[in-house]
Amino acid sequence: MEYLDFELPIKELEEQLDKCMIIGEESDVDVTETCKQIEKKLLETRKDIYKNLTAWQRVQLSRHPNRPYTLDYINAICGDTFLELHGDRNVKDDKAMIGGLGKIGDQSFMFIGQQKGYNTKTRQYRNFGMANPEGYRKALRLMKSAEKFDIPVVCFIDTPGAYPGIEAEERGQGEAIARNILEMTRLKVPIIVVIIGEGASGGALGIGVGDKVLMLENTWYSVISPESCSSILWRSWEYKEIAADALKLTATDMKKLKLIDEIVREPAGGAHSFREKTFEIVQGKILSHFEELKKLSPKELIKNRMDKYANMGVFNG
Incomplete structure (x- = not known):
């Protein structure tokens, strides 16, 4: 530990x-x-x-090496019912973005999320949780398959951002993320998004549009990381703690700004200390929100989702 x-x-x-x-x-x-x-x-x-905890300490906790990742949640929640699906049917299979079918009880879900590595070798294999365009296109393919068979979608967000390399830009990184945001707003099945670690920039938004967006207590969600913000504004990483406060990136800030729907409380000691308890809490939240969403028709789901995002940032002076 x-x-x-x-x-x-x-x-x-x-x-x-x-x-x-x-x-x-x-x-x-x-x-x-x-x-x-x-x-x-x-x-x-x-x-x-x-x-x-300060905002910066929560950022540190979201990156804790013992913190559970997407596959940990999926394997704990679904057991041996999870079937991983691969490839975007265009370029290749992106190892940073994983997805597949799994069951909680008798209910099937399409699980999608960014996956980080546990050591140097697996971090390189998973590209540090930074997906390429084919990762987002794989995610969209799986969402469309879920829509076809009326299966709800669960997205786990944990990424320092979409991969910023030249080859990713050549293959249309911006278009892939924008396409996912568009298609997710009009998907005809329930979408539940859970931020389990880092939620950075467009990399998070590419699978982050949902009917319900939940944030674990010790996670962050922002347009930029504190270190990058500090290096842009002050030309140094030394001011990352000040940047973390200024960015309003914690779950409490996000809820106050009405950008998420619920804060999922972690056991005292964090998800990294009490993994099994955290898995139980997240599973319970997914099922309770699905019970609420499954009562809505596809038309109501889409209308509510569109209204929710259209109203973000609107205020009365």
């Missing part, structure tokens, strides 16, 4: 608890009361740290 700077008090207490339990196992000394005291202090420390 890796710890961020502000999580070090938690690390110290967890190590104390481990040592206390080892002493209890290896000797006849009763350490039950001591362990309970450490556990209580650990719980209080977790709550104190995680209820007072």
Whole structure:
């Protein structure tokens, strides 16, 4: 388990608890009361740290190396019912964008999302979660297939942005993302979007148009990353914390601005510390929102979705 700077008090207490339990196992000394005291202090420390996080700390948590990725959620939610589908039927199969059919109970869903890697080799294989145009075209192909067979769509967003390379631009990165945004607004099946990590720029928007957009508590959603914003405005990454505050990129900011529908609370300690509990929470949210959306006709779904996005940014002076 890796710890961020502000999580070090938690690390110290967890190590104390481990040592206390080892002493209890290896000797006849009763350490039950001591362990309970450490556990209580650990719980209080977790709550104190995680209820007072800055915008930059939430950005750091969204990138935590132990944080679950798209496939972790899909495998936990669907088990062995998930069938991954490949290719955009045009260029190739983009490994940064994954998608396929899976079941929660008896209900089928089309799952789509960006996938990051766990180590150097898999990060390169997944292109660090940055999809090329063929990734967005694969996503659109799968959405259209879901529409044909009346299957709801679930999108997991976790990307530092769409791939900015020359070859991606040559193959029409901007067009691919714009096409997805257009087509998702008029898809005739329910779309539930869950931001599980980083939600950066057009890379996130390419699969981010939904009837319901949910954000996990320790994630971010913005037009640009704090580091890039800092380097543009101040010609240095040193001001990334100031940029993170100014960008209003946290789940709380997004909800206040009415750009998302719900904040999904993570267990105290973050999704990276309590993965299984987080999977259960996300699964429950997907099912509850689907129960609400399945009552609507395709015409109502499209109208509500179009109205929702058309009203963003509108205010009365």
